[in-house]
Amino acid sequence: MAAGPLAVSLPVPEGSTCRSLRELRVCLVDQLEDHIGSLVEQLLLRDVFTRDDREDVLCQPGPRARVRKVLDILDCKGEEAASSFLSLYRRLQEAGREPVRQAQSAGYRKVIEKHKQTLKRRSECMLFYNTRHGEKILFSEHYVNLLLVKGHCSLEVKKHEILAFGQQRISLQQKAQEQRVIKPQQLFSDLTHSQAAKKILVTGVAGIGKTVLVQKILCDFGNNQGYFNFDFVIHLTFRDLNLITKPVSLRELVLRKNRHLAKDLDSVFANYEKLLIVLDGFDEFKHYRACDTEEFVTEEDEEGEVVQIVSSLMRGELLPEASVLLTSRPTAIGYIPIGCIDCFALITGFSMAEIKDFFIKYFQDEGLALRMFEVVRANELMLTLCFIPGFCYIVCSILRDSDGFSTKSPKTMTDIYTHYLVALLRSHTQNRAGSPHDLGNEEECLEQLSDTVLNLGRLAYQKLLAHDTLFYSCSPDVRQLAGNNLVSTFLDKTTVQEPGCSEDVYSFTHFTIQEFFAALYYVLEDHPSPDILESEVVLGREVSTGYLDLFRRFLSGLLSERNQQLLSRHVRMGRSRKADSYLPWLLGDIRSLCENGAFILNHLHCFFEQQDVSLALELNPTSLRINVSDDNLAPMDYGVIKYFLNLKCGDIHELDLTGTNVSTKSLMDLKPYLFRCQKLWLGENNLDTEAMQILAEVLQSTRNMVQLGLGWTNIGDEEFLVLAEGLRTNEVLQGLWLEGNNITFRGLSAVADFIPFSVRKIIVIWNNVSEEEAEKLNNRECFIADFSNDDTWIGWGDWVLQRCEVSNNEKLVTFLNKVCNISIYCMEIGWVETFYSKLTEMIRTRIDVCSEDDIRRKLVKFLDILTV
Numbered sequence: 001m002a003a004g005p006l007a008v009s010l011p012v013p014e015g016s017t018c019r020s021l022r023e024l025r026v027c028l029v030d031q032l033e034d035h036i037g038s039l040v041e042q043l044l045l046r047d048v049f050t051r052d053d054r055e056d057v058l059c060q061p062g063p064r065a066r067v068r069k070v071l072d073i074l075d076c077k078g079e080e081a082a083s084s085f086l087s088l089y090r091r092l093q094e095a096g097r098e099p100v101r102q103a104q105s106a107g108y109r110k111v112i113e114k115h116k117q118t119l120k121r122r123s124e125c126m127l128f129y130n131t132r133h134g135e136k137i138l139f140s141e142h143y144v145n146l147l148l149v150k151g152h153c154s155l156e157v158k159k160h161e162i163l164a165f166g167q168q169r170i171s172l173q174q175k176a177q178e179q180r181v182i183k184p185q186q187l188f189s190d191l192t193h194s195q196a197a198k199k200i201l202v203t204g205v206a207g208i209g210k211t212v213l214v215q216k217i218l219c220d221f222g223n224n225q226g227y228f229n230f231d232f233v234i235h236l237t238f239r240d241l242n243l244i245t246k247p248v249s250l251r252e253l254v255l256r257k258n259r260h261l262a263k264d265l266d267s268v269f270a271n272y273e274k275l276l277i278v279l280d281g282f283d284e285f286k287h288y289r290a291c292d293t294e295e296f297v298t299e300e301d302e303e304g305e306v307v308q309i310v311s312s313l314m315r316g317e318l319l320p321e322a323s324v325l326l327t328s329r330p331t332a333i334g335y336i337p338i339g340c341i342d343c344f345a346l347i348t349g350f351s352m353a354e355i356k357d358f359f360i361k362y363f364q365d366e367g368l369a370l371r372m373f374e375v376v377r378a379n380e381l382m383l384t385l386c387f388i389p390g391f392c393y394i395v396c397s398i399l400r401d402s403d404g405f406s407t408k409s410p411k412t413m414t415d416i417y418t419h420y421l422v423a424l425l426r427s428h429t430q431n432r433a434g435s436p437h438d439l440g441n442e443e444e445c446l447e448q449l450s451d452t453v454l455n456l457g458r459l460a461y462q463k464l465l466a467h468d469t470l471f472y473s474c475s476p477d478v479r480q481l482a483g484n485n486l487v488s489t490f491l492d493k494t495t496v497q498e499p500g501c502s503e504d505v506y507s508f509t510h511f512t513i514q515e516f517f518a519a520l521y522y523v524l525e526d527h528p529s530p531d532i533l534e535s536e537v538v539l540g541r542e543v544s545t546g547y548l549d550l551f552r553r554f555l556s557g558l559l560s561e562r563n564q565q566l567l568s569r570h571v572r573m574g575r576s577r578k579a580d581s582y583l584p585w586l587l588g589d590i591r592s593l594c595e596n597g598a599f600i601l602n603h604l605h606c607f608f609e610q611q612d613v614s615l616a617l618e619l620n621p622t623s624l625r626i627n628v629s630d631d632n633l634a635p636m637d638y639g640v641i642k643y644f645l646n647l648k649c650g651d652i653h654e655l656d657l658t659g660t661n662v663s664t665k666s667l668m669d670l671k672p673y674l675f676r677c678q679k680l681w682l683g684e685n686n687l688d689t690e691a692m693q694i695l696a697e698v699l700q701s702t703r704n705m706v707q708l709g710l711g712w713t714n715i716g717d718e719e720f721l722v723l724a725e726g727l728r729t730n731e732v733l734q735g736l737w738l739e740g741n742n743i744t745f746r747g748l749s750a751v752a753d754f755i756p757f758s759v760r761k762i763i764v765i766w767n768n769v770s771e772e773e774a775e776k777l778n779n780r781e782c783f784i785a786d787f788s789n790d791d792t793w794i795g796w797g798d799w800v801l802q803r804c805e806v807s808n809n810e811k812l813v814t815f816l817n818k819v820c821n822i823s824i825y826c827m828e829i830g831w832v833e834t835f836y837s838k839l840t841e842m843i844r845t846r847i848d849v850c851s852e853d854d855i856r857r858k859l860v861k862f863l864d865i866l867t868v
């Protein structure tokens with residue numbers, strides 16, 4: 001039997017709720033037997049019941065036994081659960097007091113069923129950005145939980161999210177919102193025991209899943225999974241509403257896509273408190289700025305402009321008790337009359353578990369999915385944006401087509417961001433209000449799109465140079481953009497509440513998107529002002545170290561031929577003249593970095609972005625020194641290093657992996673290249689026996705390695721002895737740097753017998769060696785256990801000074817932190833004094849030309865230390 005409202009209402013006694021329920025038990029069983037199904041679902045939804053509780057109830061024989069089971073469980077759970085139950089009960093009571101309406105009739109029930117079947121059919125397939133014919137994907141098999149949060153997010157949280165990378169970005173997402181996450185059904189339920197929300201606004205950035213959430217609601221409703229408060233859900237999209245140019249009535253609007261309701265629409269409207277109207281994509285509405293109209297339509301048959309009908313529904317002037325769910329990107333919500341919204345919810349996308357789930361559902365083969373997921377997890381930059389389902393989807397489709405980036409393109413980060421940009425441009429400009437496609441003129445369309453992209457790019461570029469990630473709506477460059485529809489695809493808006501006023505703050509969805517747009521602007525604009533790279537070239541120094549790394553990588557990728565071609569199909573661009581000057585500049589820079597041993601990692605990324613193996617032929621440095629030290633290397637960093645080293649064969653004069661957090665696995669991956677190294681620096685990493693085993697194998701057969709640096713790597717006797725095995729057959733090693741480890745005199749003595757002839761020094765200062773033992777070691781030919789060996793240390797000092805010379809300011813500070821610390825107490829040794837006075841000189845010169853205040857301050861501090 002179908003459940004109707006309660007026929008009789010029970011007076012609920014005062015006092016303890018549990019006790020009251022016990023007293024009312026017999027009557028409740030009578031009253032609730034017809035409602036038990038939906039009641040249990042509601043209890044589950046409010047987290048009063050667990051899934052196990054529900055199972056316990058549902059396996060009882062018959063509805064009366066189920067009610068009794070519910071009451072038993074509530075009794076065990078205590079007061080809070082009993083109160084929640086009571087509030088549900090009261091709602092049923094209230095419904096019971098209302099006059100028995102047509103809703104009860106069998107005919108009405110049949111229409112509900114028919115409508116549900118229609119929604120079920122319409123929502124059973126998932127439509128992706130680029131689904132093609134024959135690619136029917138079942139919604140239920142592909143839907144992944146979305147994080148849906150009630151209430152607004154603070155600016156502080158926003159700021160963190162924009163800047164955080166990779167895993168950190170994704171877990172921030174989860175942590176910040178854990179407390180407020182709700183399920184889609186809870187949007188409509190009365191969580192606070194007050195009145196249920198009737199007018200609900202769901203917002204979130206482009207591609208975050210607003211439309212998919214709507215589909216989820218329709219699908220669940222069609223499948224009788226929840227939403228029992230509603231008899232009908234009517235789905236309207238603003239994209240469709242835009243096509244209506246004449247006055248229209250609500251009845252006509254509904255019937256356009258719901259002909260099956262033609263005969264029964266009166267009943268649907270008559271029961272409007274059981275009706276949910278979903279309006280999807282407010283930001284796409286042609287008239288979204290005119291919604292605060294005061295001209296209302298109050299009857300469902302009254303004709304009016306579409307905007308009047310929409311606004312009347314939102315404000316409750318038309319079908320006052322009907323529920324309305326509105327979705328919109330954040331940038332347009334300022335045009336929704338504030339007073340009409342009861343509940344505000346934000347979709348924040350996926351956290352790590354959901355991203356993984358998405359991959360599993362996408363690839364439909366768990367093994368493959370997990371492999372692909374690992375590819376993404378290893379790529380910080382790619383992972384960063386995966387909180388947006390739309391991006392996740394694009395990444396997956398690219399991974400599928402390119403077999404995990406191993407064979408075909410796209411291969412680089414810029415490729416992925418460009419695909420994302422193109423997909424959004426394509427998907428969200430079609431039929432979009434005021435979009436160029438409306439003009440039906442390809443040329444004009446391209447023009448407008450290009451202008452918008454250029455304007456967005458200019459904003460991104462200028463704000464990047466000013467180190468800004470949040471842009472206030474009052475600034476003219478933002479105001480100029482705010483009215484543009486396409487802009488909402490890429491900008492996010494947060495409204496900040498200040499005492500007495502509120503202010504809109506814009507940001508790109510993520511900082512990386514801003515960096516990407518800034519680079520795009522640099523490519524598209526003939527004379528960007530200021531020209532960041534120009535000033536670098538002219539002034540001969542980097543404007544802001546590190547800060548522009550990602551901008552440069554994107555720039556290189558965007559200047560590559562393949563991305564220029566892809567983009568030119570969607571935005572107006574000639575072959576950028578910048579590419580002609582950029583490549584010689586990049587190659588020239590890489591050449592000198594290889595020769596002087598300065599930090600090269602970001603340049604290698606730029607080189608990788610080009611994906612042009614022929615470039616390697618043009619690059620012939622006199623020596624190959626690869627310095628990537630003092631940066632925590634991510635798997636994608638190793639990828640670009642290996643890419644470069646594969647193209648440049650021959651000896652590697654120096655590979656500096658100091659302080660990179662290199663793992664044993666990465667070392668294993670790098671093994672083929674280690675054989676080619678003449679000098680290998682692995683200091684300041686935690687190395688274990690397995691890592692030593694790898695190095696021992698390299699030492700056994702290398703014909704190249706003359707210097708191996710393992711200072712401060714936390715190795716003790718055990719690890720050292722594993723390494724030493726490799727020395728037995730080695731004939732080329734000259735210097736082994738073991739300073740700052742835990743090796744004992746015993747360990748060192750044990751290897752003394754088979755140290756190869758070639759070895760001239762083994763530096764063992766700061767190990768587990770007493771002064772006396774150090775003395776003994778110093779007397780053996782190659783051990784150096786203090787600073788008295790001038791030859792060695794002068795050589796070391798020269799290397800340090802050269803490294804300082806070629807380091808940019810940021811790297812220099814990191815480096816000075818280490819070398820200024822070492823041994824002030826050794827000042828009386830001759831070479832130390834000379835070394836420090838040269839260092840002081842170098843710092844002075846650097847201070848003179850330093851334009852960055854914070855760096856200058858740090859340099860002055862070092863100077864103070866050294867000149868005491």
Ligand SMILES: Nc1ncnc2c1ncn2[C@@H]1O[C@H](COP(=O)(O)OP(=O)(O)OP(=O)(O)O)[C@@H](O)[C@H]1O
Pocket residue numbers: 127128129142143144145146204205206207208209210211212213281329358388389390391393428
């Ligand atoms: N919950 C989800 N489960 C699986 N895939 C999802 C989910 N949400 C979104 N997606 C994927 O992301 C894509 C974009 O989602 P959707 O169109 O719902 O975003 P949107 O927020 O409506 O974006 P816009 O504001 O640009 O219209 C979908 O086509 C789908 O591929």
